[in-house]
Amino acid sequence: MRTQLTQQHGAHDTSLPRVAILMCTYNGAAYLSEQLDSFSAQTFPNWVLYVSDDASTDDTNRILAEYQARWGKDRMVIFNGPCNGFAENFISLVQRTEIEADYFAFSDQDDVWFRDKLERSVARLDPLGESAPALYCSRTRLVDAKLNVIGISPLFRKPPSFRNALVQSLAGANTMLINQSARDLLMRLPHKPSLIVHDWLTYLLVTGCGGYVFYDSDPTLYYRQHGGNLIGANASTRDRLLRLRKMLTGRFIVWNDANVSILRGMEQSLTDECRMLLDHFDNGRRSGFFQRVSTFKKAGFYRQTLRGNMSLVLAVCLRKV
Known part of the structure; x- marks a missing residue:
């Protein structure tokens, strides 16, 4: 130090x-x-x-x-x-x-x-x-x-x-x-x-x-927090509803596509475990319903709050991840 x-x-x-x-x-x-x-x-x-x-x-x-x-x-x-x-x-x-x-x-x-x-x-x-x-x-x-x-x-x-x-x-x-x-x-x-x-x-x-x-x-x-914010704190009920709407319209799919593309390009730098998790995430989100739900559950992906995890489950079920 x-x-x-x-x-x-x-x-x-x-x-x-x-x-x-x-x-x-x-x-x-x-x-x-x-x-x-x-x-x-x-x-x-x-x-x-x-x-x-x-x-x-x-x-x-x-x-x-x-x-x-x-x-x-x-x-x-x-x-x-x-x-x-x-x-x-x-x-x-x-x-x-x-x-x-x-x-x-x-x-x-x-x-x-x-x-x-x-x-x-x-x-x-x-x-x-x-x-x-x-x-x-x-x-x-x-x-x-x-x-x-x-x-x-x-x-x-x-x-x-x-x-x-x-x-x-x-x-x-x-x-x-x-x-x-x-x-x-x-x-x-x-x-x-x-x-x-x-x-x-x-x-x-x-x-x-x-x-x-x-x-x-x-x-x-x-x-x-003001009118000119490009990205706000997403802390209010209105903000959460807006995020849910974005998820339902497929916005998260676009975001995840971009993240996965970059991670694939840097895959050699990932740990072995994280390469495996990336495969589960990427393949699972494009699988059929039962395989998709099973893959996400077994891989243990999680958000930080109960409300966040409920929206994640909904996104997985609706194939919006």
Whole structure:
């Protein structure tokens, strides 16, 4: 384990691990400054912010330029994004070879981090070393556009695993920190992969390749819920009904097709057990009713909540996985 993490260290202290904060922006001027200020307030100081902007037309680039002038170009680096959606923007950012760090923290443009977010997440992963992929994620405190607390993301009590990852994304990318070994897996993705969301894919790869996942039951940030969210928290009854509707229309089939395609392309990196589970999942979802139900039951795929598992059973029965 590296030197104990403390607030007394200065920025870019070589005794501390290096953290790259990876943030993609697009017309995020309304809330961007509050997020950037929360980076400045971190108790863990040894970080550099890398931003990939997808040709914003509001004041996003002006705000970024102002903070870069204030912090210095060694503290914030700005790139032009590929302008093909947030998932591709993120993957293009994480795959930039000029970004070097020990850990990589994913960030949204409209959240507000708790002051100890980086310190807590690095402290969890640092004792594990670099021998295997490792991922930290957490719950979030849900807030409205004005940062008034309106709830908390669901508490997941079951262990993270590939059996869970094949049918559910555990946590939002905005809470995640990964080590270099996990980043290496994302570096090996094909050019412009047909992925749905990068947090789910990261969870799949880390668990599938024999890595470690630490799920923190304590929130690490304020997750702003507003009209401009591309992906919300799915915490309300309305959100759950919307997800059920998407499942019934076959949306999950498309998502799973994309995930399976990527996993098949990286099959040699999966553990033997996870290759077997991927076969059960992929073959089972395309089998007849009785074989499909039997395969999913024997393989032990699960979601984190009773309601989630009930919807999984329904999806399997209706052949919507």
